Amino acid sequence: MSGRDHLARLRAELCGPGGRAPFRALSASGQLGNGVLEPALRAGLARAPHAIGADMGSVDPGPNYLGSGRMAPSDAIARRDLGLVLEAARSLDVPLLIGSAGTGGARPHLDHTLALVREIARERGLHFRLASIAADMPREVVRQAVARGEVRPIGAIAPLTAEEVDACSHLVGQMGIEAFQRALATGADVVVAGRACDTAVFSALPAALGYPLGPAMHMAKIIECCSIACMPGGRDAALGTLDETGFTMESLNPARHATPLSVAAHSLYEQADPYTVSEPEGTLHVEDARYVALDEHRCRVEGARWVPAQRPSVKIEGARRVGERALLLAGSADPRVIAAIDRILPEVEQVVRGIVAGDWKIWFRVYGIDGVVRWPTPPEVLPREVFILGEIIAPTVDLAKAAATVTKQYLLHHGFPGRLSTAGNVAFPVTPPELMAGTAYRFNVYHVMQVDALEPLFPVSVEDL
Secondary structure, eight states, X not given: OOOOOHHHXXXXXXXXXXXXXOEEEEEEESSTTSOOOHHHHHHHHTTOOSEEEEEOOOSTTOHHHHHHOOOSSOHHHHHHHHHHHHHHHHHHTOOXXXXXXXXXXXXXXXXXXXXXXXXXXHHHTOOXXXXXXXXXXXXXXXXXXXXXXXXXXXXXXXXXXXXXXXXXXXXXXXXXXXHHHHHHHXXXXXXXXXXXXXXXXXXXXXXXXXXXXXXXXXXXXXXXXGGXXXXXXXXXXXXXXXXXXXXXXXXXXTTSBOOHHHHHHHHTTTOSSTTEEEETTEEEEOTTOEEEESSSSEEEEEOOEEEEOSSOEEEEEEEXXXXXXXXXXXXXXXXXXXXXXXXXXXXXXXXXXTTSOSSOEEEEEEETTTSSSOOSSOOSSOOSOEEEEEEEEESSHHHHHHHHHHHHXXXXXOOOTTOOOSSOSSBOSSSSSEEEEEEXXXXXXXXXXXXXXXXXXXXXXXXXX
């Protein structure tokens, strides 16, 4: 079947000589594949949204998923969630937009997500036009940008080099509204995109209809994580209602309330600068935004403005393999071990290095003392018990396992001043206590690249199901 021209339909429905009627965007999930909450989704469908959107990925789960090409969620829950939003959108005949497919948004993630979509459509007898947008960055394009000095690091990461570009297992760029608008222009009913800005999923369609991009982008920023922007926060679906001066945010769970404080706080989410949000096509400014409670459940927001970029840019992300990982899990309730742990662990490592040769590294985290933060001083009162996590990374699985197993044995029997027992000073919660955790990756590309045009970087493909 051919797709429907949703843009033309919505223009006829919403855009008249007197202005634009309110546009309703339903945010079904802040990370599709981790469990859409059905009561809130059903409540959202009853509000007759003009579009349904869901983000499916992020760098938040770490570099493993981008590096390995695997999804973070299980296939079973990803299939469940995709089925829910596909049937929801087709039941209302409204566009469905999904961003950052399969967690990392690279070609393997996109292909796997598309395969699930096709299977669901076939099993449930759904027919629609499907557009997909790839986000993999051409290596030569990035290398040339590096050579021209048009790539800058984000945060503390090192300046990008051609060697790091080539070392990436996968290298993606975050697309903005431009790519989604091209996909919608094909008559797509469903758009599944590789790595994408979360905001683009919800702002591309209203921007194409002529709604001011400042309020549209701010609405997208708030609703993309669903009811996290509420008190108390949650993962339930959320509804954004956009007009020409601002938007209203509400949760589809009546127990979660969008308040001026909670919505304003979410404007700062994941932002180094609390007043600006940088996107490929420009910058959202929220320093003059006003947040007003319409009632105890809904918040009205106005005042955001959009400044187009003089030249577009793309945030690029890449991950490279660093080795094979083993984990050692142990705990201790021995006060003498806990008091001496800063001495015991490096002594054990020294002993093991005399036995296990090779280029392996180990990091210990002692939860209860400094597992989350490397505190500059020890606690005034030592904890009753600690959990010890040892992370070993080596070039091969065999070497990582060797270092982990020998470390386990010498940690168990390590002698230290004041020890009362030759064993039993540490305990292992599972057996075996050394677990092979697969290939380890690190982010080696986390930069912004200036570009002349966005369209060549994010190709759109179309198929009819």
